[in-house]
Amino acid sequence: MVSPPGAISKDKKRAILEATLEILREMGLSGLKMEEVARRAEVGKGTIYLYFRDKKDLLRSLVEERTWAFYREVEEVVRLRAPFFVRLEALLRKRLAWIEEWRGLWAAVAREAMEDPTPWLKGLHQHYLDLLEELVRSGQAEGAVRPELSPKATAAVLAALGCTPQLEVEAYMEHLLLVLRKGVAP
Known part of the structure; x- marks a missing residue:
């Protein structure tokens, strides 16, 4: 099945945001590391920077x-x-x-x-x-x-x-x- 244009990127962005919130809840701001966000969102660390500066x-x-x-x-x-x-x-x-x-x-x-x-x-x-x-x-x-x-x-x-x-x-x-x-x- 083929995804509509932009659907995959929306899913990745949503996954990154959800992973960020999950980490914040568990570890607070001091525990927020981009490597951990990438791991939990199941994306490469560089992918985060495609969506966020x-x-x-x-x-x-x-x-x-x-x-x-x-x-x-x-x-x-x-x-x-x-x-x-x-x-x-x-x-x-x-x-x-x-x-x-x-x-x-x-x-x-x-x-x-x-x-x-x-x-x-x-x-x-x-x-x-x-x-x-x-x-x-x-x-x-x-x-x-x-x-x-x-x-x-x-x-x-x-x-x-x-x-x-x-x-x-x-x-x-x-x-x-x-x-x-x-x-x-x-």
């Missing part, structure tokens, strides 16, 4: 690829034809899974990828905020979210949720959704 470029690409994949999933949830709180719960579950996947590596990898990652990270994060704002506006349109709430501010609050749950995930989700539905006032 250097380790910083590899790390930047990893953050971007994983972040945009997450955002595509969020976008699907935001645009589902489902009630607001169903979509919100699905979104928060995806957020918790993404946080679990990265376990604090995201910011460290981003800092390693460039000297001052702040503008770059803010640019990436803005897309997430825009999606959350879209979710809030749709919740307001269906009457599930109070109309006096600022969609932008509410999106920022939602973005901050789920970053470091101290409870078991199901208990956290249940409590978080209760707080969001009912508020904290008596």
Whole structure:
């Protein structure tokens, strides 16, 4: 069977990125060696440099690829034809899974990828905020979210949720959704 043009190179690039993430999870940044990435991705070390200029470029690409994949999933949830709180719960579950996947590596990898990652990270994060704002506006349109709430501010609050749950995930989700539905006032 013949692969479509570019399929093999996409598979190699994906394998390199997956191997990089695997090594980061196991050994952290200090354990990330290009030789080990090549071995785990089952490519020659030189093949890595066909796709990435250097380790910083590899790390930047990893953050971007994983972040945009997450955002595509969020976008699907935001645009589902489902009630607001169903979509919100699905979104928060995806957020918790993404946080679990990265376990604090995201910011460290981003800092390693460039000297001052702040503008770059803010640019990436803005897309997430825009999606959350879209979710809030749709919740307001269906009457599930109070109309006096600022969609932008509410999106920022939602973005901050789920970053470091101290409870078991199901208990956290249940409590978080209760707080969001009912508020904290008596």
